[in-house]
Amino acid sequence: MRQENKNEVLEIDLITHLKKLWLNKKLICSICITFFILGCIIAYSIPKTYKVEVTLSLESGQNGSNNNLAGMASILGIGSIGGSGQDAVNSTMFPDLIQSTPFILEMYNVKVTPLKLTQPISLSDYMDTQKKPWWSYVLGLPGKAIGGIISLFSSEKEINENRIIDPFRLTGEQNGKISAIKEALSASEDKKSGMTIVSATFQDPEVAATIADSAVVKLQEYIIDYRTRKAQEDCNYLEKLCKERKEEYYKAQKAYADFMDANRNVVLQRTQAEGTRLQNDMSIAFQIYSQVETQLQVARAKVQEAKPVFAIVEPATVPLGPSGPNNKIIIFFFIFLGFAGSSFWILFGKDLWTSIKK
Incomplete structure (x- = not known):
């Protein structure tokens, strides 16, 4: 009986x-229409963006080739090489x-050609041309006013120095561009x-x-440079050592040939000993x-x-079409927000406000 009474009360x-x-319903409809208009304004004020994805697979040539290198080293008669095959990257x-x-600073001066331009520009200059929603300009007015006042007291030399990128001490403008590029670039692993x-x-x-293609190329260059750096240093050292040993061999060969030519018919023991040496x-x-040449x-x-x-x-x-923003979802969210807000106000808000006033 109690359960039936509770169900009846809920109904x-x-x-x-x-x-x-x-x-x-008229109030709810008017609020939903208002939020619909607001959602349209917000959705169509956000600039369109285009997303490009590049999928790549990294296959280490070092781990699978240590056996080949060890076999080559044993055939040539030198110690094993190739290490443990573990890589930090x-x-x-x-x-x-x-x-x-x-990495972002390497992308800073990559040349790009937007659709509206005929001449390529750097990525840092392109970041100045990207559009922002109207409210970002409104919120940024105080900062621009302060920056304009500060610029009045700064010399032209200081302004030119701000254009030089110092990774240790970035300016506010450079830091803002770097942060924007970081938001635009990303990598994930499946x-x-x-x-x-x-x-x-x-x-x-x-x-x-x-930028997606350039980022992949620079990523490849970085990984290749990192993984081959130690081996390349060893190779450069051996090339230098091989050149020195080659010169020493040629020098010893010339000394022996000159001595033998000069003492061809001499049979003295001292001469023979010197020739043997x-x-x-x-x-x-x-x-x-x-x-050294083998190594x-x-x-x-x-x-x-x-x-x-x-x-x-x-x-x-x-890409043929924009990846965002999704205007339909934004507008639907605002309509739902207007409906939920107006319903809450009608059902609970009025009574709560009246009780607070009393």
Whole structure:
């Protein structure tokens, strides 16, 4: 019986609320229309953006080639090389790497050609041309007024110096552009497939495609440079050492040849001993030069094997349509907000306000 009474009370309350809303349907409709107009203003004030995604897969050439390098080293008669095959840089670091300030500064002067322009401009100059919603200009008026006053007391030399990028000490304008580029660039990893998705979102489709492609290229250059740096340093050192040992061998060879030519018909024991010594020096120099040359060949192979392979699964293409904002969702949200707000006011707000006044 108690359960039936509760159900009846709930049904009565629900019917009462629905009747109350129906009696105030004109107020609800007017508020919904107002919020619909407000939603349209907000939705169409947000600039359109275009998003380009590039999908790539990183395949390390080092880990799978250590066996080949070890086999090559054993055939040539030198110690094992190739290390443990562990690498400090992998695809999980791409999101943090692409959001780092040094990486963004490399993108700062990338040349882009927006649809409305015929001449390419730098990305930093393009960021000044991106549109903003009208309310951002209203909210930024106090800051612009303060900046204008400060600019009156700053010299032309200081203004020119602000255009020079110092990563250690960025200006407010430079920091704002870098933050905007960081928001436009992103990278994520698909844990199932192990692929990396690099995305760029800008208000111009050509710029979005160009920056996405450039970001992937610079990302590849950074990873290749990082993974081959140690091997390349070893290779450069061995090339220098090989050149020195080659010169020493040629010098010992020339000394032995000159001595033998000068003492061709001499049979003195002292002369023979000196010839034997020079021949041994030449043989030792040749052995050292030969070993260093062998190590150099292996080091060159190690540099090549250490280079990672990037497979571009989905390249950058110019988008045909904008990716945002979704005007329908924004307008529907505002209509729902107007309906929910007006309903709450009719059902509970009036009584609550009356009780507060009393």
